[in-house]
Amino acid sequence: MTTLVAPQRSPGVAVPRRPLPARLAWLGIAVVALVLVATASVAFGSRVVSLHEIVSAFTGAEDGIAQAAVRGRLPRTILAVVVGATLGLVGTVLQAVTRNPLADPQVLGITSGASLFVVTGIAFVGLASPMAYIWVAIAGSALAATFVYAIGSLGRGGPTPLKLALAGAATSAAFNALISAILLPRIEVMDEFRFWEIGGVGGATYDKLALVAPFLVTGALICFLSARGLNALALGDDVAAGLGERVARTRLLAATGAFILCGAATAVAGPIGFVGLMVPHACRLLVGVDHRWLLPCSALAGATLLTAADVVGRLVARPSEVDVGIVTALIGAPFFIVMVRRLRMRSL
Amino acid sequence: MSAGVLTSTGVVAAGRARRTRRWRLIVTILAIAVVVAFCLSLMVGRTFYGPDEVLRVIAGQKVPGASFTVGVLRLPRAVLAALAGFAFGLAGVTFQTMLRNALAAPDIIGISSGASAGAVFAILVLKVSSAATVSVLAIVTALATAGLIYLLAYKDGVLGTRLILIGIGIGAILKSLVSYLIVRAAAWDLQVAMRWLTGSLNGAAWSRVLPLAVAVAVFVPLLLGQARNLDLLRLGDDAAAALGVRVERTRLVAILGAVALTAFATAATGPIAFVAFLAGPIAARIVGPSGSLMIPAALVGALLVLVSDLIGQFAFDTRYPVGVITGAVGALYLVFLLVRTNRSGGSL
Numbered sequence: 001m002t003t004l005v006a007p008q009r010s011p012g013v014a015v016p017r018r019p020l021p022a023r024l025a026w027l028g029i030a031v032v033a034l035v036l037v038a039t040a041s042v043a044f045g046s047r048v049v050s051l052h053e054i055v056s057a058f059t060g061a062e063d064g065i066a067q068a069a070v071r072g073r074l075p076r077t078i079l080a081v082v083v084g085a086t087l088g089l090v091g092t093v094l095q096a097v098t099r100n101p102l103a104d105p106q107v108l109g110i111t112s113g114a115s116l117f118v119v120t121g122i123a124f125v126g127l128a129s130p131m132a133y134i135w136v137a138i139a140g141s142a143l144a145a146t147f148v149y150a151i152g153s154l155g156r157g158g159p160t161p162l163k164l165a166l167a168g169a170a171t172s173a174a175f176n177a178l179i180s181a182i183l184l185p186r187i188e189v190m191d192e193f194r195f196w197e198i199g200g201v202g203g204a205t206y207d208k209l210a211l212v213a214p215f216l217v218t219g220a221l222i223c224f225l226s227a228r229g230l231n232a233l234a235l236g237d238d239v240a241a242g243l244g245e246r247v248a249r250t251r252l253l254a255a256t257g258a259f260i261l262c263g264a265a266t267a268v269a270g271p272i273g274f275v276g277l278m279v280p281h282a283c284r285l286l287v288g289v290d291h292r293w294l295l296p297c298s299a300l301a302g303a304t305l306l307t308a309a310d311v312v313g314r315l316v317a318r319p320s321e322v323d324v325g326i327v328t329a330l331i332g333a334p335f336f337i338v339m340v341r342r343l344r345m346r347s348l
Numbered sequence: 349m350s351a352g353v354l355t356s357t358g359v360v361a362a363g364r365a366r367r368t369r370r371w372r373l374i375v376t377i378l379a380i381a382v383v384v385a386f387c388l389s390l391m392v393g394r395t396f397y398g399p400d401e402v403l404r405v406i407a408g409q410k411v412p413g414a415s416f417t418v419g420v421l422r423l424p425r426a427v428l429a430a431l432a433g434f435a436f437g438l439a440g441v442t443f444q445t446m447l448r449n450a451l452a453a454p455d456i457i458g459i460s461s462g463a464s465a466g467a468v469f470a471i472l473v474l475k476v477s478s479a480a481t482v483s484v485l486a487i488v489t490a491l492a493t494a495g496l497i498y499l500l501a502y503k504d505g506v507l508g509t510r511l512i513l514i515g516i517g518i519g520a521i522l523k524s525l526v527s528y529l530i531v532r533a534a535a536w537d538l539q540v541a542m543r544w545l546t547g548s549l550n551g552a553a554w555s556r557v558l559p560l561a562v563a564v565a566v567f568v569p570l571l572l573g574q575a576r577n578l579d580l581l582r583l584g585d586d587a588a589a590a591l592g593v594r595v596e597r598t599r600l601v602a603i604l605g606a607v608a609l610t611a612f613a614t615a616a617t618g619p620i621a622f623v624a625f626l627a628g629p630i631a632a633r634i635v636g637p638s639g640s641l642m643i644p645a646a647l648v649g650a651l652l653v654l655v656s657d658l659i660g661q662f663a664f665d666t667r668y669p670v671g672v673i674t675g676a677v678g679a680l681y682l683v684f685l686l687v688r689t690n691r692s693g694g695s696l
Contacts, residue, residue, distance in 0.1 A: 102513070106520070107516070107520075147682075147686070150686055151682055151685060151686055154685060154686070161513075162449075162509050162512060162513060163451075165512075165513055165516050166449070166451040166452065166456060166512065166516070167451070167682075169451075169456050169516050169519070170451055170456055170625065170678070170682060171682060173455065173456065173621055173622065173625075173675065173678065174621075174622070174675055174676075174678045174679035174682055175679070176545075176546070176621075176675065177546055177621050177622070177671065177672050177674070177675015177676055177678065177679065178675065178676055178679055180545070180546050180669075180671075180672045180675070181668060181672045181673075181675070181676055184666055184668060184669075184672065185665065185666035198524070198527055198528065198531055273520065273524075274520075320532070322528070323528070325524065326524050326525075326527075326528045329520055329521055329524035330521060330524070332520075333517045333518065333520045333521040334517075334521075336513075336516075336517040336520070337500055337514050337517040337518070340510055340513040340514050340517065341500070341503055341510070341514075343510075343513075
């Protein structure tokens with residue numbers, strides 16, 4: 001019997017605390033990188049727009065095709081930034097709450113739960129308003145996460161990264177079959193769903209953005225407020241409880257924040273995997289393991305990553321495009337494999 | 349004293365004989381159930397044909413109506429269902445035994461996705477139309493996928509846990525590629541898409557049955573020849589080696605056989621969800637702790653596919669592909685695992 005144990009670089013212990021100037025410098029670099037990719041996202045597309053034309057679109061100095069292209073790409077860019085930041089936060093919180101370095105909304109099957117609930121709502125309850133989709137997606141995320149965590153905790157050894165990943169994969173497969181069962185007799189729902197299912201930010205509008213904004217702000221606030229509690233959780237439940245942390249409450253609160261974020265992001269952009277997996281690991285190397293630094297850094301890095309992935313997806317397949325969910329899977333799954341190879345396996 | 353030893357040996361021998369009889373009885377019952385389900389799927393349909401008519405068609409006589417419906421439509425479908433279920437069941441239990449994990453079926457750890465990706469690529473990108481060529485490509489990609497997973501999992505030897513996790517990562521890449529290819533395909537063919545996403549028996553024809561039948565004839569005896577060694581591997585590598593098992597050789601033969609069966613079956617029907625995953629655990633519950641699981645699991649797989657296909661075709665208003673039904677069964681099984689919460693016997 002072999003089991004997996006958390007790596008030495010598990011959220012918390014072994015990484016040395018970075019000096020304050022270094023952390024500030026990395027946050028600054030992350031901001032600059034985000035601005036750069038956001039500019040690129042506005043500039044590149046089937047028509048390349050110059051910097052001068054971008055500026056003029058904002059100031060309203062000129063009005064032409066280039067300026068119209070910029071205005072058309074703006075909501076998409078904002079959505080990519082917002083969803084990316086959200087996924088970065090979700091990944092960080094999930095990894096801290098489950099103390100599992102492989103946690104990610106897609107790996108754990110949470111996004112498939114959101115999809116299943118939205119599809120069920122559309123098909124059986126006659127759900128029609130986008131606002132209702134968001135609520136239902138949040139409920140689906142929470143239930144799927146609980147389900148996967150419960151299955152992954154069965155048997156000896158509790159919820160190891162291996163069992164959680166397997167439970168997530170099996171649950172996704174089962175949910176996807178149920179989604180097919182619901183969709184097959186309803187061809188019109190299916191036609192819309194098959195594009196949403198891959199995960200993309202192409203269909204962004206200001207209306208959609210305004211709709212999810214309150215959810216994203218609430219979820220992000222909850223996550224930031226639990227930063228200190230997450231630091232305590234990293235020490236292990238017993239130590240955290242000994243230090244006076246109310247472990248169950250912290251976990252519940254942080255997870256609720258993550259579910260709100262994950263459900264809302266999935267409702268507008270479809271299931272996008274692996275951003276939440278990669279970003280926290282990279283950020284831990286940059287700013288250390290203190291969640292008060294890690295969470296903002298993850299948000300910035302997630303936004304940068306997803307926007308960059310969207311730009312890449314638009315550039316490689318011009319004039320068509322590769323959906324951002326595919327690009328993140330293609331970058332993220334190899335990262336996942338490297339992570340697995342670095343995990344310390346212990347034979348019992 | 350010696351009399352006591354003799355009696356106890358006698359008791360052990362009697363117990364072993366009783367268990368063997370029980371095992372044979374179970375296998376016989378399962379085989380009869382498969383035959384019954386097979387005959388039912390020949391008789392039941394929009395028009396019902398009695399056993400006598402079905403038998404006459406199989407014997408090669410001309411029966412008006414039945415010759416076409418049973419001989420051309422139902423017979424290849426039923427044979428394909430039985431063979432694919434048999435192959436998936438045997439491959440699944442082989443992986444589960446070898447990796448000592450009940451969730452580690454080939455469809456969860458990416459092998460089926462490899463076959464699927466190869467077939468979809470062949471059909472949609474290379475525009476291959478012959479079923480044989482598609483099968484060959486699916487098999488090549490499945491073997492390549494398995495080889496890649498094995499290589500990536502290799503680091504001072506191959507650990508089951510690492511192999512499973514890396515398989516999940518590779519599976520994620522391949523699944524996103526399959527959805528991308530299908531969504532971007534010029535003509536959205538629901539039947540084709542469903543076949544490669546969840547598995548379906550629609551469009552079954554003898555040309556698709558033949559390669560699978562050959563594969564079953566070759567690889568099933570190969571795997572069954574390793575049944576004893578594989579069962580001993582459950583005790584752990586060291587114990588098995590001490591009992592005279594050539595561990596690496598057994599593992600290699602088992603992987604080769606199981607991957608080949610998965611690949612051929614997937615090429616014929618698509619990755620029928622959860623059959624490989626479910627067959628082993630169901631067989632284990634029926635057979636109990638003693639006795640080989642390989643043949644019972646293969647029979648359970650065949651039964652699952654035959655019965656699920658009947659349900660999918662006729663139980664609802666919509667005709668569901670078989671993979672949707674087996675996927676729903678899989679979801680139920682996961683819930684059952686949760687509800688049972690048998691902590692003492694939990695070996696997830």
